[in-house]
Amino acid sequence: MLSRVAEHLYWISRYVERAENTARLISVNSNLLLDLPDGIAPGWEPLVDIMGVRSDFDKRFKEPDERQVLKFLIADRSNAGSILSSLHFARENCRTVRDILPREIWEELNELYLYAQENVTVGLTKRGRFGFLRRVLYGSQLFIGILASVQSRDEAFDFLRIGRYLERADMTTRIIDVRSADLLPDDVADLRPFDTIQWVSVLHSLSAYQMYRRHMQTRVRRDAVLRFLFKDLHFPRAVRYCLDVVGECLGDLKNNEQALKSVHALVRKIDRTNVDTLDQTSLHEYIDDLQLNIIKLHNTMAVAYFPKSGQQQQQG
Amino acid sequence: MPIEFKTYEIPTFDEVMSRANRARSHAIPLLRTLREFDDEDLETRQHAAEMAIKEMGITFTVYSEGDAIDRAWPFDIVPRIIPKSEWDVVEAGLKQRVMALNLFIDDLYHGQKIVKDGVFPKEVLAKSKNFRPQCVGIDPPLGIWAHICGSDLVRDSDGTLYVLEDNLRVPSGVSYMLENRLITKRVFPELFNEYSPLPVDGYPSQLFDTLCDLAPKKRSNPEVAVLTPGIYNSAYFEHAYLAQQMGCELVEGRDLFVDKHDKVYMHTVAGPQRVDVIYRRIDDEFMDPEVFNKQSVLGVPGLMRAWKAGNVALANAPGAGVADDKVVYAFVPEIIRYYLDQDPLIPNVKTYRCMFEKERRYVLEHLQELVVKPANESGGYGMLMGPSSTKSERETFAKLIEQDPRNYIAQPVVGISTVPTVVGRKLEARHVDLRPFILSGGEIQVTAGGLTRVALRKGSLVVNSSQGGGSKDTWIVDIGVQ
Incomplete structure (x- = not known):
């Protein structure tokens, strides 16, 4: 398989996954804000931090209020991580490798982008937001479903999965990082009901609530949530699970020694760290370290598999 | 019935109606089928064809305002029918023509005997835009320069087919010829009961075989790649289509590199992989910045070195375009006589x-x-x-x-022939041309028919798809003697 094609496939998946994650995050935050009293509601600002676009946002907008943040995260084309930009980049990457992928993939990404472009104004209104975000979420899931049902398990499939799971691992760490920092200290007893609501919303942001309940068999608590989201071997958005998939795909490819080493190092870090005993500061440092290692893993793969010149694709 | 015999206007030679109320014999079965149609049938089927084209994603690209727009390929459902007896002569004539043109190109880059013998004027060669001095003395595999040729044919008011021009650089359109047949099968199946048109779907494997014939030193499993300028090229659909049909890689210039031993490789996820044959859909000028346009980012530095060293075959060969020129065209009859000692089987338009x-x-x-x-x-x-x-x-x-x-x-002025074409619920005469494709490798093969382009506007002679032209399926039919 051509290196250029591999790179396009990898980015198609990353961008689709990013659009889905952003859509879910916005949707969950909207719900959360309805449940919390004004005084303690974290508002919309944390989303800017989760997406790692704080400096870009500050340059262009004055106030991190609902309208501005949503505009930036959904519709702003100068924000390369906005839903509209992500879908645009996914489609453009797909256009160049139409001959490799099932025809329905191109058709869905094409249609999804055109939908988003046409309906973005409605999507920014309170009433239209839910339907808009749902279409984006379903589009991503349709994309995954089409691949699952008709794409051969070849190198192309490996690169599509690597892109998706690396983006996911990265996003899961971001959500935990920012959300746990907002969360209320454990010793403020009278706010405990709201505390639980927020940890629940962390799980919802990753569509993890139901699976958490079934597998952890415990009420929603910081330590258990952290263990589940970092270390679970079966939940497909848990960091450990995502890395296992990346490792499995790399196993099919040639020239994989360095990349596999990076994956194994990351897996070891996760297995050996007792996340539930980390205080807020150490947790933040730990997540920082994981994210740097995820970037390193990407770079190692880029050296091994992607064109030397690189396409200067942006990374969130 | 969608065709009004009495009022059907015939501006020049019509390929179905010899005059009002009078059908040509090979067209009688077509008219018999159309007679079964009510007015709505035609419109419904035309609409079905357009839906199929959208669904199958058959497009051509129009590049405007910084955005590449894929437009649906315009198609008319009524096929153009040409009797096999006539086509046999055309096919032989095209083979003769391409054979002579290849000998001519090879001569121009070697001894230039035709110039020395006073048959082809030196001044014309001196003024040729597409003569490449860099190619002098090169011996491409099998001595062939133009492996894929698309010659445009028009039928004059006297009913004779003439060659209007020869495209020897990067002729396009063959993918639409193939897709047109698939659509006709979907929307007009009953017509296949009346005729058995010669199949056209062998083209991708013929093309692949032709390209493999050129592989250096008979490498047992040659790696063939299609080189495209990229998604903004108007024929990108065709490049992707042919690569897919032949099962070979679709590459851009940046996917390839030439090493210091003048061998060509592509960057793959398993490391560099040798490439033996390149079907390049990119003009000479942009192919190799070391030799031609220095600014080109579409090409591959060193490609000419590798080609000259015989390490990679390029189709068409660089410099083949020298024969793709209006004044050279005027000399083709002489060129055929000079190299083959034969009279041309298909005439040129008098020039x-x-x-x-x-x-x-x-x-x-x-x-x-x-x-x-x-x-x-x-x-x-x-x-x-x-x-x-x-x-x-x-x-x-x-x-x-x-x-x-x-x-x-x-x-x-050539009176370009017409064929009945869907206009709303009726059929009206519209002007057509024809581009058959000729492959030259171990043997010479001609497509059965080719791409018929039709000017959809009344009276218009412009068949280009970017300017309101459409296309038709082209049927070569053996109707025997009637």
């Missing part, structure tokens, strides 16, 4: 070469009846359309011709 005194005198005396074309322009620039010209335009051209006779040719 007057102003460089010769006798022909120039005729042109100057008959400007009002002729189309005058400058040799080194394309796209219709700097032409004189005699019948619609003013007196002062003709005087200007007379001066231009006298000043630089070598730069002008003139042709009579």
Whole structure:
């Protein structure tokens, strides 16, 4: 398989996954804000931090209020991580490798982008937001479903999965990082009901609530949530699970020694760290370290598999 | 019935109706089928075809305002039918023509015997835009330069097919020929009961075999790649389509590199992989920045080195475009006689070469009846359309011709034939041309028919898809003697 094609496939998946994650995050935050009293509601600002676009946002907008943040995260084309930009980049990457992928993939990404472009104004209104975000979420899931049902398990499939799971691992760490920092200290007893609501919303942001309940068999608590989201071997958005998939795909490819080493190092870090005993500061440092290692893993793969010149694709 | 026999207007030679109320014999089964249609049938089927094209994603790209727009391929459901007895002659004529053109190109890059023998003027060669001095002395595999040729044919008012031009650089359109047949099968299946058109779907494997024939030193499993300028090229759909059909890689210039041993590789996820044959859909000028356009980012530095060393085959060979030129065209009958000692089986459109005194005198005396074309322009620039010209335009051209006779040719106006074409619920006569494709490798093969392009606007002769042209499926049918 051509290196250029591999790179396009990898980015198609990353961008689709990013659009889905952003859509879910916005949707969950909207719900959360309805449940919390004004005084303690974290508002919309944390989303800017989760997406790692704080400096870009500050340059262009004055106030991190609902309208501005949503505009930036959904519709702003100068924000390369906005839903509209992500879908645009996914489609453009797909256009160049139409001959490799099932025809329905191109058709869905094409249609999804055109939908988003046409309906973005409605999507920014309170009433239209839910339907808009749902279409984006379903589009991503349709994309995954089409691949699952008709794409051969070849190198192309490996690169599509690597892109998706690396983006996911990265996003899961971001959500935990920012959300746990907002969360209320454990010793403020009278706010405990709201505390639980927020940890629940962390799980919802990753569509993890139901699976958490079934597998952890415990009420929603910081330590258990952290263990589940970092270390679970079966939940497909848990960091450990995502890395296992990346490792499995790399196993099919040639020239994989360095990349596999990076994956194994990351897996070891996760297995050996007792996340539930980390205080807020150490947790933040730990997540920082994981994210740097995820970037390193990407770079190692880029050296091994992607064109030397690189396409200067942006990374969130 | 969607065709009104009595009022069907025939502006020139029509390939279905010889005159009002009178069908040509090979078209009788077509009309029999159409007679079963009510007015709505035609419209419904045309609509079904358009839906199928959208669904199958058959597009051509129009690049405008910084965005690449995929437009649906315009298609007319009524096939154009050509009797096999006629086609056999055309096929033989095209093979003869391409064989002679390849000998001609090879001669120009070697001894130039045809120039020394005074058959082809030195001045014409000196003025040729597409002659590449870098190719002199090169021996491409099998001595063939133009492996894929698309020649445009038109039928004059007397019913004869003429060659209008030969495209020897990167002719496109063959993917649409293949898709047109698939659509016709979907929307007009009953017509296949009346005729058994010769199949066209062998083309991708014939093309693949032709390309494999060129592989250096008979490498047992040659790696073939299609080189495209990228998604913004208007024929990108075709590049992707052919790569997919042949099961080979679709590459861009940046996917390839040439090492210090002059071998070509592509960057793959398993490391560099050797490439043996490149079907390049990119013009000479942009192919190798080391040799041609230095600014080109579409090409591959060192590609010419690798080709000259015989380490990679390029189809078509660099420099093949020298025969893709209006003045060279005018000499093709002589070229056929010179190399093959045969008379041409398909005629050229009569062409007057102003460089010769006798022909120039005729042109100057008959400007009002002729189309005058400058040799080194394309796209219709700097032409004189005699019948619609003013007196002062003709005087200007007379001066231009006298000043630089070598730069002008003139042709009579060709009455391009028509075929019934869907216009709303009815069929009306629309002008068509035909582009067959000729493959030259171990053997020479011609597509059964080719791509018929049709000018969809009434009276228009412009068949280009970017300017309101459409296309038709082309059927070569063996109807026996009637």
